[in-house]
Amino acid sequence: MTTPKIFESEYRFCIILWENEPISSANLAKLCKEKLDWSRTTTYTVIKRLVERGVLKNDNSVITSLVSKDEIQASEIDELVEKKFEGSLPAFISAFTKHVKLSEKEIDELKKMIERSN
């Protein structure tokens, strides 16, 4: 199943959800008002939109996510590599390492991560 697409402002909303789920829609709206300055109706509209897209589910006003942060991030990377690096992951990594300064510690961490994923 393809991961549903999430737009930038929705992503910020999802972050709040991931950090606080499961959470009642009322409380979620309160949090969104606090952090994003969204009105209640805006929050509910966004919830409805995301439910339709299969990003989260609404059980009796309790919101839980159906997609994890991990999955979204991975899907973004896939799209990025597809679109901008002609599907070549090495090309992406090469560009990444060329332009991003990594500390010793970070390089070590990366190496460990790559070994772990295999």
Next chain:
Amino acid sequence: MTDAFLTVFNLSITASWMVIAVLLCRSIFKKAPKNLFCILWLLVGLRLAIPFSIESIFSLVPSAETIPPEIIHQDFPQIQTGFDPVNDVINPILSETFAPVPNYSSVNRFQVFIETVSNMWILGIAVVILYGIISYTVVRFKVRDSVPAGDNIRQSEKISTPFILGFIKPKIYIPFKMDENNLQYILAHERAHIKRCDHLIKPIGFALLAVYWFNPVIWIAYIFLCRDIELACDEKVVRVLTANEKARYASVLLDCSINRRYIAACPLAFGEVGVKERIKNALNYKKPVLWIIIAAVASAIIITVCFMTNPKNEDIPTPDNETVESTESTKETISEFSVDWDIKKIGYAPYLAKYMCGDEDGNGCIKITNIGELEEFLSHLGTNPLNDITDPIENVYFENNLLLAVYYTSGSGSYRCSIEEVDINRKDKSIMVSSILLMPEVFTDDMSGWLGFIEIKNIYGTDVADYSCDTKLSQQQYSAPTLKKHSIEKTDNWKTDGLKNAGLDGVEINYISDISQGSLYLLEEKDPFYVNSKHFFLAVEKDDQVLLAEVSLGLSCEYINCCDVDGEPGDEILVMIDNGGNGGAGSHSTYVYKVCNGNISTIYYSDYFNNIHGFSAKLIEPFNVEVKNSYTGYTSTIEAQNEFRNHFDEQGKPIVDFPLSIDCIYSIRPEDIDNDSVYELVCRRYSSLGAHVDYFGDAVTTLKYDKSSNSFKIIDAEFIPYRREE
């Protein structure tokens, strides 16, 4: 509402001149800091927002009141644009188009026109404001799920270009995918906007635009205001940039330029207006030279003084409530009413005569304050004013509010009626005195038989009301037609040879009765030269002379009677002649002659045109006709029946106000109403409402002879409606 509209209209014209001046200044001083022009636009806004201003001699505004507020009350509306050639073109057209309609309607057509236009204006305001509100709401809705991105900044994936939204706490909205470097310029620009309070200025400007929507010059001003705001903010940012950075800024502008074809009150979008001009300006920005700044500021000050102030009100006299004769500044000097009337007949054409009081410069005007003076004035016109038809008489000035109804004829026997309202502020000081109702003698070729009278009534709508000096309408004096009289020796054969020698050949002699002054005869022409009508004469035979008097031409003598109407010695003879013609109702001439001590004179005369009765009618809801008589205060409400209901709509509201048309006397009967042994005359007239053919009822007046004025006064009036037998 019309007052508000006229104020707004005049203000917009005044402000338009200022806008043009600012645009000129703007195009001359291209290198001046744009801030200056923003200030000038603010001043324009001030001009538009504040309805009044101080007067100064430096004002270059051609006219502060192009449409004077009192115009809705003028019969001949005139505007004052400040340019005489323009006035001279427009005003005649206005007068023509909106001239008072010569019927009894009191509606001022120009007033109706202005009211319609005012309503359209209000509608326009609503539309523009609605548009502003809707476009604002749409944008607000669009970015409702934007996320904060720093203080005052929010981000949304739904927008493609940055803008500012909000009045009290304005926020900068930016799209997500924006280059960091570009962003800093944009934010600098938008922050400049906020600092300058542009987020408030633009909506205020838009609100003014809503009020002045009808004036394209104001739209131009708003567009340029928006441009100058943007340019000023650009300048603020670019001022501190290096040449390279300036180029970057210009390219950011280009990137963000959007093709917006409509004007919005907000938001203050980054790439909204005049991008090309802004790019050029940014790239070529140099700190402005001092002298340019000074020159620009100087012109700005000049513009302010010249266009924010109003012209001094010299030429247009403001009417006071005081009498006009006090001030020196008014052009005319009004001379008091005096016996020495300097009235000259200055022109004559067949059937036309023109009179003027005073001279061409307006000196020596005549002032009239009441009816008596008016009558006296009219009596001074020519040898017999009633024999002339006049053009407007100029330079007559009316002190109180008088309403005249004057009738005049074109000479063909038809008559027209013109109603003029004369009021103290009247600038057009002429009255139509046409000798009113000259009825040509239908049956003669020469003009010797012209008859006429001047009726002066107070007519507004169809009501006959009192004059402002609060006196009831007094009986009119009129000049009866000159009585052609003769006196021949009473001989035995006066009835044959005597008359023949006097030129009254071929008459039929009818004995009427013996009166105190002798024997009364009615003479009728036997073989009239004219087809139908003949000459009539009265003859009073006494002792040694026979008094002859000519009565009008007519078909027949309907009534002749002798009775005492004045309680004085002598005889009064009532005569009513059928003139024929004039449709089914017929036309009669009614005379009262006085014979006394060998003299005969006319003391009363009335016919179709010379018809003083004081009746008027007004249609009122529902289906009612209110008939009034101004001499006696008689009022009666009659329900309209049959064809007269056509004057009303289904709900009984009058459609058109039809005047009561009262014919000449068709019946005259002496009756001693008040039991003082002196007869009063009960006169009946047919009346119609609207079309002449519809018999509405009888207008009855009772005349009583008044010794002090030697005339008859209407002492009683009654209206008897005609009811068809069903």
